[in-house]
Amino acid sequence: MKNNHELPPSHFLTRMRAGEFLYGGEIEYSSILNLSVFEHQAAFMDQYVDIITIPDNPGSNIFLSNLAIAQQIRRVTKKDLILSVSCRDSNRLGLGSTLLTAYALGFPNVLLVTGDHPSLGPIPGSKPVFDLDSTHLLQACQEFNQSQTLFGQKFEIPAAVAESSDSMLGSFPHFITGAVFNVNSSRPDLELMKIKRKQKIGLDFIQTQIVFGVDRVISPLKSLQSLDLPTMVGITPMNNYSMARKVAEFLPGVTFPEVILKAYRYITMNEANYQARMDKFNAYNLEYYGPILQELKQKKLIQGIYFATIQYPEILPLMIKHLA
Secondary structure: OOOOOOOOOOOHHHHHHOOOOEEEEEOOOOOOOOOHHHHHHHHHHOOOOOEEEEOOOHHHOOOOOHHHHHHHHOOOOOOEEEEEEEOOOOOHHHHHHHHHHHHHHOOOEEEEEOOOOHHHOOOOOOOOOOOOOHHHHHHHHHHHHHHOEEOOEEOOOOHHHHOOOOOOOOOOOOOEEEEEEOOOOOOHHHHHHHHHHHHHHOOOEEEEEEOOOOHHHHHHHHHHHOOOOOEEEEEOOOOOHHHHHHHHHHOOOOOOOHHHHHHHHHHHHHOOOHHHHHHHHHHHHHHHHHHHHHHHHHOOOOOEEEEOOOOOOOHHHHHHHHHO
16 A cells, blocks of 8 residues: 655655655653753754654653654754654554544654563563554554544544645645664564565655664665665664663663674773763764765665764764765
């Protein structure tokens, strides 16, 4: 099933399909219960990226709703926002409510994920829902796109919205749907099979899990080329050894290569001056990730890069300038 809805020239999918290489940044969650924290993050990223992604309780942590965050950061950025929607925490009633609210608020770009199991997070006793998986959630989005129904329930779009020239969705409901592709999987054939199945349903774009090297990901990324789906690769450069070690141990799907951890540890242990230490982290990350991203970009295996940084926003302009 294909989407036939026309998107404006400024939309990230239109630009990527036209051959433009884009950059994205991911909102970093905070335990501070103040939405202005995210507004400051978005205002900074707005200067450098084309897309801002907002996760949904990443790592099975409890955070503020990404719908509230999206509303808040819209005050400071007009860049395309992508909201993650996880199947882990809600049944189809809750997921349907989330999707409809996102649509009504003007956030049609959704990254549909099954979600990390709660046992891997800080509240392992939490019961996972998984009423749907990401494939079934994609089917629900396409049902809404095609018939204005969600799980068989009919909805109406007010005429004022449908006729508005400011409405990106035009006169017909339209979710723009993305999926995650695990380029680090030991069974890339199965990952490709999942993506192909989703493409038949109506997938629009792909974000990969975090990558750390070229050799392992080139073959899986090449396998995606025939699908003609705009693909963004993810990276997580860091400037803190302790945080990198914690991520390597506890964050599902992310395993830092030992060479990176050794380099981060060496910088941390051997440079007492804060600014000098940050300069060395910057230099190392540019040296390590730069060639990887340049090769993927030059081979046209990706149409963009997104940065999932942790307390390290200053790497965005440095890396983007380096890649240019």
